Amino acid sequence: MQKVAFVGLGSIGRPMARRIAAAGFPLTVWNRTRERATAFAGEHKARAATTAAEAASGADVVVTCLSTSLDVSDVLDAGLLDGIGAGSILLDCTSGDPATSRQIAERLAAKQVGFVDAPVSGGVRGAEEGTLTVMCGGDAKDLDRVRPVIEAFGKKIVHCGPVGAGDAVKAMNQALLALTIWGTGEALVALAKSGVSAQVALEVINASSGRSNASMNLFPERVLTRAFPRTFRLALLDKDARIAAQIARDERVPAPLTQLAADLCTLARQELGEDADHVEAVKVIEKWAGAEIR
């Protein structure tokens, strides 16, 4: 079985690594905050490395799951690039940006190391249950080699295109998530001020053509209940939506809704702080309108 190194034991990374260990892959983990790696190694069949380079040394597949592509670059610069061996593959599950992923792939290629960008969708629960959707960019051959590792945590594995394609699809999905959250929020706040309850409005919309994952799941579960559980940070949605806006700009596609959604995420993040959940963005609309979605 392939030897695997896992770098980045965050809220999604940890359950992914757990499933890799449970699937029987010899696993070494590394995390910037060392205690996390040690704790993980204590609980699962895995070894904690002191440095990212040490984790990568001897691994056939190095999995990274960090916040941004720049974080991946930084870890590479901080030693990972030296530790990773020729013939191995970097499987980057970060929700990254295509341009930086392409630069990383070039740097790795010079060392005979492959690269697959493979951001995931499905949240903490999907990671725990091994039902993540994994959108992959890179050579088909490289993807085939890392597929057994991906299968430990992913259910739907889609080859989207060349390096960066996985990042691009993920970013666009997130921009659509931002667009539907914010758009549904605008609609429900305006209706609330018109005297229509959000519950009634959603009952209609969710039986009609304007429905989306946001209107069918997020609003009933999180907004109408005012629960706003913190499952995915607005700061990360902002990052993703900005990547989507950047792709559209780079590809010379006039995309005014995508651009606007990205700016709305950025300002909502500034308004609500780094810890806010992505669905809390609707609170900004509520504040602007002086009315609550009810």
Next chain:
Amino acid sequence: MQKVAFVGLGSIGRPMARRIAAAGFPLTVWNRTRERATAFAGEHKARAATTAAEAASGADVVVTCLSTSLDVSDVLDAGLLDGIGAGSILLDCTSGDPATSRQIAERLAAKQVGFVDAPVSGGVRGAEEGTLTVMCGGDAKDLDRVRPVIEAFGKKIVHCGPVGAGDAVKAMNQALLALTIWGTGEALVALAKSGVSAQVALEVINASSGRSNASMNLFPERVLTRAFPRTFRLALLDKDARIAAQIARDERVPAPLTQLAADLCTLARQELGEDADHVEAVKVIEKWAGAEIR
């Protein structure tokens, strides 16, 4: 059984009227183009009236199903208001605007005539099968009185609030439809230029958080196939989205995405013409980007 008059035998109105006749309501129909009314009366158990006033005379419930609230006002001015009797109710299934509906309701109230705005969702097929969603605004008592008529063509009947509330919910649903069509179009065009096929992108998005009715149904069936069937005119979506934008503006809800979606519909309508289907709006993005969704 209540005597029903039906005004407006368009593509949705005709099957609605047919179901009312089939349910056994004594029915008189009127249409601006008289041949349509005569033909309808020839095929179904209904009488064709020469004027809207004549149709309304003696009816307990007058159903209108026209393009805009202004059309309803015009028909009222052109005689309907004189023909309609005290104690009857106008059930307006037009996708109207709340402000004009409220004005119409006031004028009718002065003649002891009730008013319920009741725009529908579900398309021609929903009308034919009697499975329309009907969003109603007005007094609960008035709604109860017309409910048997609505049940002839509607399955999900939702009381949204006071007069205009049905229009408002319908308009907001349509704005969300416009937003998701256009937003998904932006994403898929940008991805196409990045080398990601639309089919692959939709496979991922439709298993992820950015999915919507547009991405799950409209794009696979109509855009990827390049079929673009003409089922609902862009001109009408433009009208609806403009009503939504107007409501947000009137209610002082900053709603930049809704406003932008309305403008995009207006310009796409100008670009593509009065006969274009609403989903064809994505062709404008394709033209701007010099690339096709594939």
Next chain:
Amino acid sequence: MQKVAFVGLGSIGRPMARRIAAAGFPLTVWNRTRERATAFAGEHKARAATTAAEAASGADVVVTCLSTSLDVSDVLDAGLLDGIGAGSILLDCTSGDPATSRQIAERLAAKQVGFVDAPVSGGVRGAEEGTLTVMCGGDAKDLDRVRPVIEAFGKKIVHCGPVGAGDAVKAMNQALLALTIWGTGEALVALAKSGVSAQVALEVINASSGRSNASMNLFPERVLTRAFPRTFRLALLDKDARIAAQIARDERVPAPLTQLAADLCTLARQELGEDADHVEAVKVIEKWAGAEIR
């Protein structure tokens, strides 16, 4: 000389009325807060009326200078319509909206009273010095009759078109004001974060093609100094920009920048409060960016 009634002694109305009195027109004034009218009558050659109807009674020209067209409608309803005599003219210097102005003109026409919408530009100082720009909508004959009164406070008097045309031009000017304030703010905040001082940037911009009244006058005098004097309320700019957005929507002109500028004014007003000056809107951009224009 024509007898004049003046309704609305706000910050602009007062100096306008003062100049009318100084020009020798027999003047009666009325204000909702009665003390203002009494004080005015005490200081100038004018009579204070107890009601708007009383002020209008016997006047050849009734000047209104209120916040919104709805305020004008309200004052008409509250008695002014009864007091105003056949053959007289209502000269409405409110920054109004064309649709309401047209309705008011119709109501007055039924009583043989003329109507000219005549919003002004030039601020308190322009009013005091009689150098206001006055943009007029209505019949040329009606305008000719009120021109002597306008000349008491206006320098540049422009006949823009039929009733509502004055309102429309004023609103569009204000939307452009909002657009240039906000757009220049975006540019200077982004440059500040790039390490370019606002003073240097304005030195260049004001010698280049991107310059505007905002960049040449408002930013150097009010933003760079952080003085932000309160000369014209953001709440009024919001109202004006909303009228402009409404006109574009009604005329079916896709105007995404105008629509967005209106929403930005509305949200900035909610953020900064009813007393904020219009130029303070840039503080919202600064907050969103976490940086100050310096």
Next chain:
Amino acid sequence: MQKVAFVGLGSIGRPMARRIAAAGFPLTVWNRTRERATAFAGEHKARAATTAAEAASGADVVVTCLSTSLDVSDVLDAGLLDGIGAGSILLDCTSGDPATSRQIAERLAAKQVGFVDAPVSGGVRGAEEGTLTVMCGGDAKDLDRVRPVIEAFGKKIVHCGPVGAGDAVKAMNQALLALTIWGTGEALVALAKSGVSAQVALEVINASSGRSNASMNLFPERVLTRAFPRTFRLALLDKDARIAAQIARDERVPAPLTQLAADLCTLARQELGEDADHVEAVKVIEKWAGAEIR
């Protein structure tokens, strides 16, 4: 006197080079289309080089005036980097982007070559008359060294900040130009449809707070006359506005108007073609509205 090499004899570059020659600097010119360089050398006191490297060889100051920063990179790659000598300075008058300029500056620094980004404003006439505004980014010492050369064609020379600052200020000026052209266009088209002539509207706006260089100069001279002279290509304004949008995005400044202006330029360029003048962008608004600015 410093020996100067000039690379890029386009419509702005040619008159700039002419003034440098006229000021007595020993000058070598190079242009991709060789005939231009030969023709220039035949008419002015200058030598035509066969390659960019040859032009740069022995020069104290190498001036580049190309379309984009990527063009500058390409010319560097194609030999200029080899030809340019240690101790010399690259004075880049391209309207470039800060990120690429910073990369270029780094590459040059490794060869002991200085870099100053120095985009210009003022058009062909400004270049011919030596009255350009020049916005400079880089070390003050480097700027001092190239100042004599800049003075040959520039009148107002502003040190904006570090490398890239000149590009940034230029881009933001252009974004404001795009914003005011498009915004004024929206206003005038909406007014035209309301029955207000553009000439009357501009008479008022240009005496009021919404005025800008666009409303005061471009619209009266180019739009009302329907002359639309081709002085500055829309394709270049699009490029500049996109740089501005990019800077705002990179600096995390929510700048929805700037982002929208950039997308409007991109789509107008696609609609009108590569040769269209920047002011012709208003024709897109006219098409969308079905009305002309008159």
